[in-house]
Amino acid sequence: MPKMNMIQALNSAMDIMLGRDPSVVVMGEDVGYFGGVFRTTDGLQRKYGEQRVLDTPISEQGIVAAAIGMGVNGLRPVAEIQFADYIYPGYDQIVSELARIRYRSASEFHAPVTIRTPCGGGIRGGQTHSQSPEAIFAHVSGVKTVMPSNPYDAKGMLIAAIEDDDPVIFFEPKRVYNGPFDGNPDQPAVPWSAHPKGEVPEGYYTVPLGKAEIVRPGSACTIVAYGTMVYVAEAAARAQGVDAEIVDLRTIAPLDVDTLFTSVKKTGRCLIVHEATRFGGFGGELSATIQEECFWNLEAPIARVAGWDTPYPHAFEWEYFPGQRRVGAALKALMEAA
Amino acid sequence: MPVGRYPVPFDRDVAVELLRQMLRIRRFEEACAEQYGLGNIRGFLHLYIGQEAVAAGVVPLLGPEDSLVATYREHGHALVRGVAARSLMAEMFGRATGCCRGRGGSMHLFDAATRFYGGNAIVGGGLPLAVGLALAAKRSGRAGIVACFFGEGAMAEGAFHESANLAALWRVPALFVCENNRYAMGTALERSQARTDLCGHAAAYGLSTRSADGMDVVAVRETAEAAVTEVRAGTPCFLELQTYRFRAHSMFDPELYRERAEVEAWRARGPLHTYTDRLKAQGLYGEAEFLALDAEVAAEVRAAVAYAASAPTEPATELLRDVTVAA
Numbered sequence: 271m272p273k274m275n276m277i278q279a280l281n282s283a284m285d286i287m288l289g290r291d292p293s294v295v296v297m298g299e300d301v302g303y304f305g306g307v308f309r310t311t312d313g314l315q316r317k318y319g320e321q322r323v324l325d326t327p328i329s330e331q332g333i334v335a336a337a338i339g340m341g342v343n344g345l346r347p348v349a350e351i352q353f354a355d356y357i358y359p360g361y362d363q364i365v366s367e368l369a370r371i372r373y374r375s376a377s378e379f380h381a382p383v384t385i386r387t388p389c390g391g392g393i394r395g396g397q398t399h400s401q402s403p404e405a406i407f408a409h410v411s412g413v414k415t416v417m418p419s420n421p422y423d424a425k426g427m428l429i430a431a432i433e434d435d436d437p438v439i440f441f442e443p444k445r446v447y448n449g450p451f452d453g454n455p456d457q458p459a460v461p462w463s464a465h466p467k468g469e470v471p472e473g474y475y476t477v478p479l480g481k482a483e484i485v486r487p488g489s490a491c492t493i494v495a496y497g498t499m500v501y502v503a504e505a506a507a508r509a510q511g512v513d514a515e516i517v518d519l520r521t522i523a524p525l526d527v528d529t530l531f532t533s534v535k536k537t538g539r540c541l542i543v544h545e546a547t548r549f550g551g552f553g554g555e556l557s558a559t560i561q562e563e564c565f566w567n568l569e570a571p572i573a574r575v576a577g578w579d580t581p582y583p584h585a586f587e588w589e590y591f592p593g594q595r596r597v598g599a600a601l602k603a604l605m606e607a608a
Numbered sequence: 609m610p611v612g613r614y615p616v617p618f619d620r621d622v623a624v625e626l627l628r629q630m631l632r633i634r635r636f637e638e639a640c641a642e643q644y645g646l647g648n649i650r651g652f653l654h655l656y657i658g659q660e661a662v663a664a665g666v667v668p669l670l671g672p673e674d675s676l677v678a679t680y681r682e683h684g685h686a687l688v689r690g691v692a693a694r695s696l697m698a699e700m701f702g703r704a705t706g707c708c709r710g711r712g713g714s715m716h717l718f719d720a721a722t723r724f725y726g727g728n729a730i731v732g733g734g735l736p737l738a739v740g741l742a743l744a745a746k747r748s749g750r751a752g753i754v755a756c757f758f759g760e761g762a763m764a765e766g767a768f769h770e771s772a773n774l775a776a777l778w779r780v781p782a783l784f785v786c787e788n789n790r791y792a793m794g795t796a797l798e799r800s801q802a803r804t805d806l807c808g809h810a811a812a813y814g815l816s817t818r819s820a821d822g823m824d825v826v827a828v829r830e831t832a833e834a835a836v837t838e839v840r841a842g843t844p845c846f847l848e849l850q851t852y853r854f855r856a857h858s859m860f861d862p863e864l865y866r867e868r869a870e871v872e873a874w875r876a877r878g879p880l881h882t883y884t885d886r887l888k889a890q891g892l893y894g895e896a897e898f899l900a901l902d903a904e905v906a907a908e909v910r911a912a913v914a915y916a917a918s919a920p921t922e923p924a925t926e927l928l929r930d931v932t933v934a935a
Contacts, residue, residue: 304794304865327764327800328731328792356730359766394651396713398680398729580931584651585702585710589924 273463274470276447279421280310280386283428284348286474288318291346294432297324298333298350298386307352308388308447334360334385338368341381341437348432354389354441355398361406368437369412384431384438389417390498390545391577392445392455392591396584402497402546402577407439408523408555414479415522417441419500420450420467423520426477434479443497451498452505453593482526484533488515491539491604494530494556496520499543499592506597512605514541522552530556531563538569541604543597548576570607575600611882612824615890623892626825628901629664630880633657633684635902635909636693640683640700640714643913644859649700652729653714656684658854661879662787663688665828666755666847669836673752675745676722677738680715680729681853685757691719693908694915703919710922711930723752731792732765734758735784739771742780742844753781753839760848761792763809764800775844776814783839784810784846785832787822793857794865810846822851823877826886854878 274282287294300307302315302325315323326333330351337347351357357364364385372380391400407415414436418424424442431438445451449461462468486504490512495503496519507514515533519526534540540560542553553574561572575592583590616623637655644653656663663684670676670689678685686696691707699706700714707719717727725741728734738756745752762768763786775782786806790797797804807817816838820831828849835845852874856863863871887893 299792300794303799307793307860325795325799327795328761329764329766331766332764394713396651396716396729397711398715399652578927580928583711583927584713584716585704585921586924586927589927 271469272472273468274421274425275449275462275468276421276424276442277308277310279425279470280428280442281312281314282470282472283425283432284311284314285317287348287429287432288314288322290474293344293346294348295322295324295340295345296348296350297326297337299326299328299352301325301350306350308444311350330356330359331363334363334368337383337385338363338371338381341383342371342379346382346432348384348386351385351387353399354387354403355401357387357403364407364413364439365410369410372436373412380435381437382435384428384440386428386440386442388444389441390443390445391582391587392451392498394584394587395582397581400582402544404441404522405546405550405552408552412437414438414524415441416479416520417443417497417522418520419443419446419497419518420465421462421470422467423477423483425470426475427479427520429474430476430479433476438479441497445498446501450501453502453591453597455588477520480521480524480526482520482529483518484515484529485518486514486516488513489537490514491541491601492517492533492537493541493543493601494519495543496522497545499545502592502594502597503543506594506601509594510598510601512601514601525559527559527563530560534560534564535567538567539604540568540572541600542572542574543592544576545592546577547579548574549579551576570604573600573604609877611821611877611879612826612886616826616886616892617830618826620892623887625668626664626829627883627887627893628905629668629688630660630825630883631902631905632687632693632908633660633663634880635905636683636687636696636912639697639909639913643700648917649714651713652680653859654681654857655855656681656853658874658878659787659789659822659851660684661825661828661883662757662785662822662849662851665825666785666832669829669832670753670755672723673750674723675725675741675752675754677725677734677741677754677756678727679734679758680727681759682717682727682757683714686717686719686724686727689722689724691717691722691724693912697912697916698919701916701919702921703916704922705915705919732758732762732767735762735767735771736774738782738784739774739780742775742782743778746780753783753836755783755785757785757787759792760786760788760790760797760806761795761800763806764792769813772810772813772815772846779842780844781839781842782844783835784815784844786846786848787851788848789851789853791857791865794861796865806848807846815846816843817846817848819848819850822849823879823882825879825883
C-alpha cells in the first residue's frame with residue numbers, strides 16, 4: 271500500500287472527489303495556482319482547471335458565504351481557511367447561515383459544505399497561527415466538527431465529509447501533517463512512512479464521521495484525545511507504564527458516546543487531553559457527558575489536561591502545550607487516586 | 609522605469625536620514641534572516657526587504673502624538689518609529705527583554721512608548737483598530753493622527769471596506785497606507801481584485817486618495833507629506849505605494865507564483881541602491897560617507913543581536929500574566 275503523509279492523503283481525497291463528482295469544487299486563498307501554503311491542494315488546479323479549483327482573495331467571510339450559496343445551489347464546495355486562526359471573519363456565516371440553512375428551511379435547502387482548516391500549535395506560530403478553536407464549532411448545532419489524527423483517517427474522513435449532506439468543519443492538526451509527534455520538540459521528527467497509519471490506499475474509501483477509534487487497547491484507564499494529542503497520550507502512557515486505553519475521538523461532534531461509555535465503564539478511570547484552552551474547552555463537555563453515564567463506574571474523578579487559559583504564547587510554547595510531562599503527571603495522579 | 613525622475617529635493621540632513629533609515633531596515637532584516645537560519649528566530653518570519661522606502665518615507669513624518677498600526681511584516685515600521693533595535697530583536701528571539709516580553713514574536717510587535725499598536729498577523733485586522741484610535745484622538749481633542757499600514761491583499765477583506773466607510777463617515781484623522789507589493793502571499797493583484805485601481809476602492813468610500821512609486825523614497829515622502837497634512841486638517845486619506853518584496857512571503861515560500869525575471873526587474877529598481885546612487889550623483893553623499901554609515905548601522909544591528917542572544921527568557925511562572933487585569 272502506498273505511504274502518504276497527511277498532506278498527500280488530503281490531496282488524494284480531494285483529487286478523488288474532484289474526479290468522481292463534478293459538483294465538487296475546491297476553493298480558498300492560494301489553493302489553486304499556488305497549491306496551498308501547506309501544499310495540500312498542489313496540482314489540483316492544473317488537473318481540474320480554474321472552474322473546479324478556485325483561488326479566492328483574502329476574504330474569509332466571503333469564502334464561507336460563497337461556499338454556502340454554492341452548496342445550496344447544487345455544488346459540493348470544499349473551502350480552505352488557510353489557518354484556523356483566520357476563520358473568525360467567516361464564523362458569523364458558519365453560525366448564522368451554514369449551520370441553520372437546513373433547519374430554517376425545514377430541510378428544503380441544505381449546504382453540503384466542507385471547511386478544511388489547519389489548526390493547533392507546536393510550530394512556533396504564536397497567537398495567530400496555533401489555535402485550536404474546535405469547541406466553538408462543536409457548540410454550534412447544525413455543523414459537524416471533526417479532527418483526524420493521521421493520514422489514513424484524514425483521507426477517509428475528508429471523503430466522508432465531502433459526501434456528507436451536512437456541513438463539516440474539518441480541522442487538520444498541522445503539527446502532525448508530516449509525522450506523528452509525541453510532544454517532545456527536541457526528538458528527531460518521525461515520518462508517517464514509519465507508521466502504520468501512513469499506509470493509505472490509493473483509491474476511494476471512507477472513514478465514517480461520528481466514530482471514534484480505540485488506537486491502543488488497555489484496561490487501567492481511558493485517555494480521550496484527538497489530533498496531535500493522541501501521540502502525546504500514547505507516549506505518556508508508555509513512559510508511565512500505564513495500561514491505558516486510548517480513544518482517538520476523530521469526530522468531535524456528533525460525539526461517539528458508545529465508544530466512550532464502553533471504554534470508561536471498563537477501565538473506571540478517564541483522562542481527557544486537548545491542546546485548546548481548558549476553560550470552556552471541549553474537555554468540559556466530554557467530562558460531563560461521560561460522568562452522566564459512567565458515574566457509578568468511576569474509581570476517580572475525571573481528569574483533564576489542556577492548554578493554559580491564555581492566548582497562545584510565542585516564547586512559552588512548550589509550557590503551554592500539554593506535553594508528555596503534564597500528561598504523564600496527570601496520568602500518574604489519576605492512577606493513584608483512590 | 610527609472611526610480612526618481614528629478615533631483616532629491618531635500619536638504620542634506622533629511623536626505624541622509626532617509627538613507628539611514630532604509631539601511632537600518634535592510635541590515636536588520638538581513639540579520640533576522642541569518643538568525644532564523646541559526647535557529648535563534650523560529651516560526652514565522654516575514655521580511656521587509658525591498659519595501660524599505662515606504663516605512664522610511666512615511667514613518668518619520670509622524671510625531672510623538674501620532675499612532676501607528678502595522679501588519680505581520682512590520683519590523684521596519686517599528687524600527688523607524690523608534691522602537692529600539694535590541695528590543696525588537698529580543699522579541700524575535702522570544703526573550704523577556706523584548707518589546708512584548710517575548711510573547712508575540714516577529715508578527716506581533718507592540719510598543720506603547722512609541723504608540724506602536726502592532727504587529728497584526730490577521731490580514732486586515734489592524735484597519736478597524738486604526739479607525740477607533742483615530743476617533744478616540746478626535747473625540748478627546750488631542751492632537752495626533754493614526755497611520756495604518758497594510759498590504760493590497762487586505763483590501764479584499766470586509767474589514768477594509770467597513771473601516772474605509774467608518775473613517776470617511778466620521779472624518780477621523782486616519783492615514784491608510786496601502787503597500788501594494790502586488791502579491792497577497794502567492795496571489796497576484798489581478799487574480800484577487802476585479803478592480804485593480806486601488807485608489808478607486810478608497811475613493812468610492814469618500815477617502816481622499818494619492819498614489820506614488822513606493823520604490824522611490826523621495827516620491828513616498830513627498831506624497832505622504834501632502835497626505836499627512838490633509839489628515840492633520842481632518843480629512844482621512846488613502847495612500848497607495850507601489851512596491852515589491854524581494855524575498856519570499858515568509859521563510860517557507862517556494863515563490864512558484866512569480867518569474868525570476870520579474871523579481872530581477874524590481875530588484876533593479878531597489879529603493880536603497882537607486883537612492884544611494886542619486887545622492888552620490890548629486891554630490892550630496894560620498895562613498896566613504898556611505899561606508900561609514902553602513903558600518904554604524906551594522907554595529908547597531910550586531911549589538912541588537914548580541915543583546916537578544918544574551919537576554920533572559922521570562923520564567924514559566926509568568927505564563928498567565930497579562931491575560932486579564934492583574935488581581
